[in-house]
Amino acid sequence: MPLLELDGVTRRYGALVALDQVAMKVEEGEVRAVIGPNGAGKTTLFNVITGTVKPTTGAIRFSGQAIAGLPSHQICRLGLSRTFQITALFPEMSARENAQLAAQARHKQRWQPFGGGKIFKEAQALADAALEQLGLSGIADRPAGLLSHGDQRLLEVAMAMAQQPRVLLLDEPTQGLSVEETAQAVETLARFLQASRMTVLLVEHDMEVVFRLAHRITVLHRGAVIADGAPAEVKADPRVQDAYLGGLD
Amino acid sequence: MRGTTRLIWIVVALALLAAPLGLPPFAMTLLTEAVILGLFAMSLDLMFGYTRLVSFGHAAAYGFGAYACGWLLLHTGMPLLFAVFAAGLLTGVMAIGVGWICTLATGVSFSMLTLAFAQLLYAISFKWTSVTGGSDGLAGIPRTIGPFGFAALSSKTGFYYLALACLVGGFLVCRALVRSPFGAVLRGIRENEAKTTALGYNTRLYKIAVVAISYGLGGLAGALYAPFAGFANTELLFWLLSGQVLIMVIVGGAGTLIGPVLGAAFFMLMEHQLSAWTEAWALYFGLIFIAFVLFAPQGIWGLATGWLQMGRSRANPRL
Numbered sequence: 001m002p003l004l005e006l007d008g009v010t011r012r013y014g015a016l017v018a019l020d021q022v023a024m025k026v027e028e029g030e031v032r033a034v035i036g037p038n039g040a041g042k043t044t045l046f047n048v049i050t051g052t053v054k055p056t057t058g059a060i061r062f063s064g065q066a067i068a069g070l071p072s073h074q075i076c077r078l079g080l081s082r083t084f085q086i087t088a089l090f091p092e093m094s095a096r097e098n099a100q101l102a103a104q105a106r107h108k109q110r111w112q113p114f115g116g117g118k119i120f121k122e123a124q125a126l127a128d129a130a131l132e133q134l135g136l137s138g139i140a141d142r143p144a145g146l147l148s149h150g151d152q153r154l155l156e157v158a159m160a161m162a163q164q165p166r167v168l169l170l171d172e173p174t175q176g177l178s179v180e181e182t183a184q185a186v187e188t189l190a191r192f193l194q195a196s197r198m199t200v201l202l203v204e205h206d207m208e209v210v211f212r213l214a215h216r217i218t219v220l221h222r223g224a225v226i227a228d229g230a231p232a233e234v235k236a237d238p239r240v241q242d243a244y245l246g247g248l249d
Numbered sequence: 250m251r252g253t254t255r256l257i258w259i260v261v262a263l264a265l266l267a268a269p270l271g272l273p274p275f276a277m278t279l280l281t282e283a284v285i286l287g288l289f290a291m292s293l294d295l296m297f298g299y300t301r302l303v304s305f306g307h308a309a310a311y312g313f314g315a316y317a318c319g320w321l322l323l324h325t326g327m328p329l330l331f332a333v334f335a336a337g338l339l340t341g342v343m344a345i346g347v348g349w350i351c352t353l354a355t356g357v358s359f360s361m362l363t364l365a366f367a368q369l370l371y372a373i374s375f376k377w378t379s380v381t382g383g384s385d386g387l388a389g390i391p392r393t394i395g396p397f398g399f400a401a402l403s404s405k406t407g408f409y410y411l412a413l414a415c416l417v418g419g420f421l422v423c424r425a426l427v428r429s430p431f432g433a434v435l436r437g438i439r440e441n442e443a444k445t446t447a448l449g450y451n452t453r454l455y456k457i458a459v460v461a462i463s464y465g466l467g468g469l470a471g472a473l474y475a476p477f478a479g480f481a482n483t484e485l486l487f488w489l490l491s492g493q494v495l496i497m498v499i500v501g502g503a504g505t506l507i508g509p510v511l512g513a514a515f516f517m518l519m520e521h522q523l524s525a526w527t528e529a530w531a532l533y534f535g536l537i538f539i540a541f542v543l544f545a546p547q548g549i550w551g552l553a554t555g556w557l558q559m560g561r562s563r564a565n566p567r568l
Contacts, residue, residue: 050447076449088447090440101437104430105449113431113458120430163449 001064003028003199004049004080004167009058009068011041011048011223018044019055020223026167031193031200033210036220037243042203043085045220046171049201050082051075063166077106079166083156085175085203091145095136095155098144099127102159123162130162131155133196135188150181154188161196170202174209186212211235219243254557265413269406277409283517284412285473287510288419290497292466297495298504299427300459301439305360306367307494309347310464312486313370314340314471319387319481320380328395329402330411333472340468341461348460352453355442364488371486386482390475412473416510419466423506426462435459500541502548511549 002025011019018041026032034042047053049060051072060068067075076082081102090098103126104110107119131137134154139147144155153173160168173189174182186209193200193213204210210217210231217234219227221243227234234240268280289311296302318336321327327335351362374381381387392403401407426432437445438452446452475481484490493516501512519537523530545552 052447071451073446073449073451076447082447084444084447088441088444090437090444092440093436097433101433101445102448104433107430109430110450111431111434111455112429114425114429116428116430116433120433159448 002026003063004201005059005061006049007059007061009045009048009055009060011044011053012056017223019048022058022220022223022225024218024225024228026199026201028199029197031198031202031213031215033202033204033214033217034220035204035207035210035217039222040220041223042220043171044223046082046169046201046203049075050080050169076163079164080169081160081163081165081167082169083153083160083171083173085171087149087152087156087176089144089152089155089159092143094141095131095144095147095151095158096124096127096140098155099130099159099162100124103127103130103162103164106163126164127158127162130158133161133192134158135192148181150177150185153177153185157189157192161198165198167199167201170200170204172204173202174204174206182206182209189213269409274405277405279517279521281405281409281412281477282474283514284409284416285470285477286494286497286513286517288412288416288473289467289470290494290501290509290513291416291419291423291506292463292470293494293498294503294506294509295423295426295435295459295463295466297498298506298509299432299439300435300456302456302459303360303495304363304460304463304491305495306363306365306488306491307464307467308486308488308490309363309367309370310340310344310467311471311474311490311494312367312374312481312483313343313464314468315475315481315485316374316381316387316471317468318472319390319475322390322393322476323387326393326395328397328399329392329476330399331395332393333411333415333469333476336472336475337465337469340471341465344461344464344468345457347464348457351460352456364491367486367488367491371483371488374483374486381483384483386480387475388480390479390481392476408477412477415469415473419469420506420510423466427506431455431458496538500538500548502550502552505548505550508548508550511553515549 004026006022006024009019009022022045034045036042044053048055051070055068059066062078062080100123103123104119107123109119112119131140134157136151136154136158139151144152147155157173174185177185190213202214214231217231218225219234219240226243227237227240269277272280293304293307296304314336317339318332321332321335347366351359354362375383394400394403402411434445434450434455438455442452471485497512497516498509500515502508519534520530523533541548
């Protein structure tokens with residue numbers, strides 16, 4: 001059984017079809033990239049999976065459970081953690097506190113209105129482990145708002161990891177980074193992905209990043225899947241070259 | 250220098266406890282009112298300072314608590330102590346509904362809904378004469394002693410200690426709350442609500458809860474005011490009070506709990522001093538408010554702790 005499965009997922013905004021009968025299966029342990037030109041529906045796809053946008057029609061199953069239409073905080077708690085295309089952090093909290101609040105969200109007593117020493121301790125242990133995985137232990141005590149852009153992007157991944165997710169959804173993790181920062185962040189991510197064997201769904205613009213990280217690639221074009229396969233196959237597919245790769249060169 | 254801070258606290262605590270021994274009656278009246286307003290301002294700080302939920306209608310909590318307590322004391326013969334806490338509790342329960350409705354919106358719309366709600370109560374207080382006394386309000390509210398003793402609480406000094414106990418108790422509750430896991434989530438909502446939701450928190454429930462607790466404590470303050478003043482009138486629900494309490498929080502230092510209490514005392518002191526000197530006291534206080542917003546946005550408490558820390562680093566330059 002695939003861990004994440006989409007079946008005929010369509011999302012319309014009036015006359016615009018942002019997602020058109022999208023079907024895909026992500027297996028456990030797979031790093032799947034979703035690529036496509038601007039406006040292909042990549043971010044809508046993420047929003048539909050994580051519940052911030054409801055699909056107009058279609059089914060989404062997460063380890064067999066139908067999740068389409070559930071509120072996003074419930075979907076998140078089932079084990080899907082995401083990062084955002086535009087960095088979303090708690091700027092005045094330290095990196096550790098950011099990851100700690102993320103970890104706390106998975107605790108049964110996350111809402112406890114008094115005390116909480118034990119809850120904080122458990123959350124901090126998860127937070128520190130996640131920061132370590134992303135190579136951020138050294139800057140754990142700095143306010144997130146003052147970190148370099150590259151570290152902020154990685155901190156978002158660490159926050160997602162502190163939740164011990166079953167699927168990690170990364171929305172353009174290198175968005176807005178310089179060439180050197182991108183190279184560094186990608187190396188860190190590649191190392192981390194290899195070590196953790198996380199199931200990842202990745203939306204990315206940068207082809208080099210995609211080919212470096214992904215096991216399998218799904219290509220979206222005008223909301224529809226036009227190709228799906230190993231990186232080499234996808235690269236060679238004439239439709240893909242037409243729609244996307246060719247269009248860039 | 251930790252010791253200095255502790256010393257200051259002990260001095261303040263002793264001074265507040267010993268105040269009835271040394272202060273003349275009119276000063277005790279002012280001090281009691283400052284304590285009550287301090288609790289009111291502190292209750293708003295939970296929403297404004299810790300969650301960035303800006304209420305333009307916090308008078309709803311104060312007025313509702315005052316009317317509820319006044320009505321209970323006038324019509325049920327309930328003892329003072331129970332009436333005060335029952336009124337606070339009622340306000341909190343009522344505020345679950347307020348929170349449920351107001352959190353349908355965010356930002357300025359949220360603020361406008363809180364204002365609308367307060368104005369609604371204001372209108373009701375005028376129209377529902379049989380319960381609220383209309384424009385006369387509720388007068389002659391007694392401090393019923395009741396069958397369980399507590400006679401001391403109905404005296405001027407006793408009532409002061411009751412208000413002080415509520416302030417200290419309220420502070421301890423608020424402090425435990427903001428330091429708890431719940432409080433951490435509030436901080437998350439303050440800094441980035443969308444992200445807090447994305448992490449898996451149902452932020453709306455947290456916001457409704459904090460509105461209920463904040464209104465409940467504000468209602469407790471109002472419930473103290475009714476038997477303190479002996480009356481409850483429509484002014485306690487008016488938007489002017491909602492604005493004043495926001496000013497107290499900002500001038501005192503939002504997000505510090507203690508700051509708003511100081512802000513309330515400062516506001517009362519200024520009102521008292523400036524109004525003795527000029528009719529247009531609010532104008533001058535307005536200028537003071539603007540000065541705070543521009544030059545000391547961290548408020549009185551922020552300034553005070555800043556000075557303490559400066560003293561600390563001067564005494565021990567390595568830190």
